[in-house]
Amino acid sequence: MQRGEIAFCWFAAGSQYGVLDDFAELCWFYDLDAEPRMWSGPVPVTVFARIHEPADAFYAVCRRMRREGIKPCTVEVVE
Numbered sequence: 001m002q003r004g005e006i007a008f009c010w011f012a013a014g015s016q017y018g019v020l021d022d023f024a025e026l027c028w029f030y031d032l033d034a035e036p037r038m039w040s041g042p043v044p045v046t047v048f049a050r051i052h053e054p055a056d057a058f059y060a061v062c063r064r065m066r067r068e069g070i071k072p073c074t075v076e077v078v079e
Contacts, residue, residue, distance in 0.1 A: 007045035030059040
C-alpha cells in the first residue's frame with residue numbers, strides 16, 4: 001500500500017478470527033509501513049481514492065488515534 005491511499009474492505013461473519021458479524025470498513029494508509037492486516041494476516045482491500053496532500057497534520061492525528069481512540073472525521077469529495 002502507498003501512503004495516502006484510501007481503501008474499502010468487507011468481511012462476512014466468521015471469515016476472519018474475531019469477526020462475529022458482517023461488516024464493511026474504510027481504511028486509509030498514513031504511514032510508510034502500513035498494510036491491510038487483521039489478526040490472521042493480510043486481507044484484501046479495494047483502493048478507490050487518495051488523500052489530498054499535504055496531509056501531515058491528518059496523519060499525525062491518525063497515529064494518535066492508535067492510543068487515544070476514535071476521532072470525528074469528515075469525508076469530502078473534491079473534484
